[in-house]
Amino acid sequence: MNFFDKDNISAFEAKEIAQWIAFGPIVFQAARILRNSGILSTLEENNSVGLSLSEIAEKVKLPIYGTRVLLESGLGMGLVISKNEKYQLSKTGMFILNDELTRINMDFVHDVCYKGLFNLDKSIENGKPEGLKELGAWPTIYEGLSQLPEHIQKSWFSFDHFYSDIAFPHVLAHVFKNGVKKILDIGGNTGNWAIACAQYAPDIQITIMDLPGQLDIASKKIEEAGIGKQVSFVSANILDKGQNFPEGYDAIWMSQFLDCFSEEEIISILKRCHTALSDDGSVFILETFWDRQKFKVASFCLQQTSLYFTAMANGNSQMYHSETFINCIHKAGLQISEQIDNIGLGHTLLKCKKGK
Secondary structure, three states: OOOOOOOOOOHHHHHHHHHHHHOHHHHHHHHHHHHHOOHHHHHHHOOOOOEOHHHHHHHHOOOHHHHHHHHHHHHHHOOEEEEOOEEEEOHHHHHHHHOHHHHHHHHHHHHHHOOHHHHHHHHHHHOOOHHHHHOOOOOOHHHHHHHOOHHHHHHHHHHHHHHHHOOHHHHHHHHHOOOOOEEEEEOOOOOHHHHHHHHHOOOOEEEEEEOHHHHHHHHHHHHHHOOHHHEEEEEOOOOOOOOOOOOOOOEEEEEOOHHHOOHHHHHHHHHHHHHHOOOOOEEEEEEOOHHHOOOHHHHHHHHHHHHHHHHHHOOOOOOOOHHHHHHHHHHOOEEEEEEEEEEOOOEEEEEEEEOO
């Protein structure tokens, strides 16, 4: 579905949206503090009667002035309403306070992206994650994931897992329906897919291939899950073009992994998958494409997430349009034998075979 082929709003509406964009950073921080300070939860607890400014300030232990400017900002952005000098929580405020997707997105943007995005222009100019220096001195964020401060690491992994893990139950049957017994999980991260596989089919053997820091985290989770006999590990820098992939697997799996790379890098990775793959083997790719979403807001979230990759992650990847991504698959000598859209929160599962 194409949400972006028409400009059908009025000039007044366009100017209003432009002001929302102009004040976007202020709106974001005010909403986050309204949530984290307890103001929104306090209003929810008293929403049937509402609370005055002084009552709210007293309950959340903030000065009258600070509480007032936050609430008045909240009025403008629609998080609260005011009747007879009493404040109440709005529907939008309810989502900011209680919706898991919104909370995870907001924490990720604040903890991982916010300061670094000041350097987005430089990242666009030179193709490097110039904002990453706000978090650490690594070439890409992936080398530093295991070294991030705990709260930033938590926000990053919560964001990453929330989107992918929801899709896992829907794709397991598709991956294993044709007798797959041995699977190579490239970019296995913290091992959640391997755990899902082992719990789905106790006779499955999985190898996780990733950076050493991620494998350390994954191995601990694998042991805690009690599936150590089913899972093995291969430490590798996937960006090293000389790094060949191990052979002898029925399937190669990559979940929300290839969007972490440029088109050239995706082609390199898929070519090495092609080399390692048996003639009747399959490559399974689980991705979110912004042009394959059912709702415009989902496309919006993915398009904005691309700028995290630009400024913070590696400077050269994104959440791709499906045509751009599929072109990389074909250039690597693979063909798509099956495609399933609208999985989980908007994933697409691509089953690829060697081209003929």
